[in-house]
Amino acid sequence: MDEIITELMSTLRDKYLSQIWFALEHNKELKRSFPAFLLNPDNICIYLGKNHLAIEYVGPYKKEIVDGWEINFTINDYSESENLIEEIVGLKFNGTGIPVPIIDEMDDLFVATDEATTILVDNNWNFLAQEMMFCLNTNGLILAGEKQMRIRNSYFYAKSGDGLKVRNIQWMDIFPISRKDVDEDHEEIGVHLWSNITSLALRDSRYTIPEKFDFQFDKLTILNRFIELFNSENVSETDITRFLSQPEHHFILNMAFFGQYVSDEIECAWVGEPDRSAIRPDFLITASNGFADIVEFKLPDLKSNSAVVGRNNRETFSAELHSYIAQTRVYSEYFNDPRNREFVKNTFGIQVYLPRRFLVVGRRLMFPPELWRAIENDYSNITIRTYDDIVATVMGFLAR
Structure with missing residues (x-):
């Protein structure tokens, strides 16, 4: 042979x-x-x-x-x-x-x-x-x-x-x-x-x-590939972020999060705390005002059966979602230090101050709309978007 x-x-x-x-x-x-x-x-x-x-x-x-x-x-x-x-x-x-x-x-x-x-x-x-x-x-x-x-x-x-x-x-x-x-x-x-x-x-x-x-139509074709990807069997977070990090695919992030520039997985060292592990946000998306926000992607399917737990006006996000939110909170801690902000600006040319945190996870059917909005309000400076929200927002821009 x-x-x-x-x-x-x-x-x-x-x-x-x-x-x-x-x-x-x-x-x-x-x-x-x-x-x-x-x-x-x-x-x-x-x-x-x-x-x-x-x-x-x-x-x-x-x-x-x-x-x-x-x-x-x-x-x-x-x-x-x-x-x-x-x-x-x-x-x-x-x-x-x-x-x-x-x-x-x-x-x-x-x-x-x-x-x-x-x-x-x-x-x-x-x-x-x-x-x-x-x-x-x-x-x-x-x-x-x-x-x-x-x-x-x-x-x-x-x-x-x-x-x-x-x-x-x-x-x-x-x-x-x-x-x-x-x-x-x-x-x-x-x-x-x-x-x-x-x-x-x-x-x-x-x-x-x-x-x-x-x-x-060129953008719609790429959006089709994105839809295929996050609906695919055994898709990983790395598969999704690798796809979106390609320059010709940045329009999905820019349209979904009102950005102009996309930076992916930059390694941000802690200035003054060399023993702490560097953070690597999935994406920093710079808006028209010159400041960048943080976007983190998790899988479209949750490991747990529900995104919301509890009952009788005591509902809250599941432990799985809490862990994802906690991860983005570390990013906020990092950028609260002016030394870290200066390091990122001088090293990567990205200006970050009081960034909004976006967490992309799950599908729309996992989140009862009114309940989800009420719980989300309890969390500081974080917005949860589903994969359906991303597609719908991009489709809306392309349709116009």
Whole structure:
């Protein structure tokens, strides 16, 4: 197996990827819109099936492309499986419609189960923002092409537990293979690449992943990715903050919290108290008045069953929420010291004084509105926002 993969990757590097690199070097403008993950992938995933071999390129779309990139790849053997593409996607589609056939080049596929579609609709996922071919209520995926096939910029959705499982394929090439027995323990596998590999490389060097250039729809597409993320199975706080920290995603925070500039996870040391652990707020968002507020993200699902406990006019937030609020209180303590404020201003260029604290946690249905407002009033200088509040606020700005 390793010998086959080594020979295959060597051929692709010499006859395909090197041709793309040559074209980009002779036309620098192409580098601005070319998907960087094709030449500088974080990983290349290779999937071996009974009759096909698939190569998936994984990595960031936009970054500086460099020569001599060291390629890491993983190998997945699905030779015993009857359906390679469903093994790759890793989702089960059991609708009443027909299977979605993968033929030739398939760009911008959207394939979702009915249950997953319901989750997206309930969370204000915007269908009009996506330039995609929608396939709903499908009964599976099949490789129907007889020659080489390709899937690009495509999304697959299924319900998992109470959330979503999302599979994105940025770029995947699928090749027919032939198998020939050598002896009882060995077989020879032939991978049938493109016959016009050089001309295809030249064409691919001019490929750009379709993006709308209209401001509103570009932002709606990104907002869709955010909705998918916080509804996904096993999403972590780090997943959420990493997504929002990307510069092209800062508009979500700026719109939701009326900011102009976003600073993420800066390390703020305690001046005069070197033994105390530095604080690292998720985000400091600078408003138009030049002062920054603190925004901290927790998970959309609470570990406890309820956000509010107690009864008979003695309701209060749960212990879980109390612990989150206590964390933000440490941030207030830090910025109450003028020495710490001066350190942050001189080191990071961020001015913080009496910052408002925002805690993003949970979903709107977890908080009875009037009761929640009454309890929140008991806490000094903190505002609790749900993920639904964030989406609704951003959608309101984009709609206007």
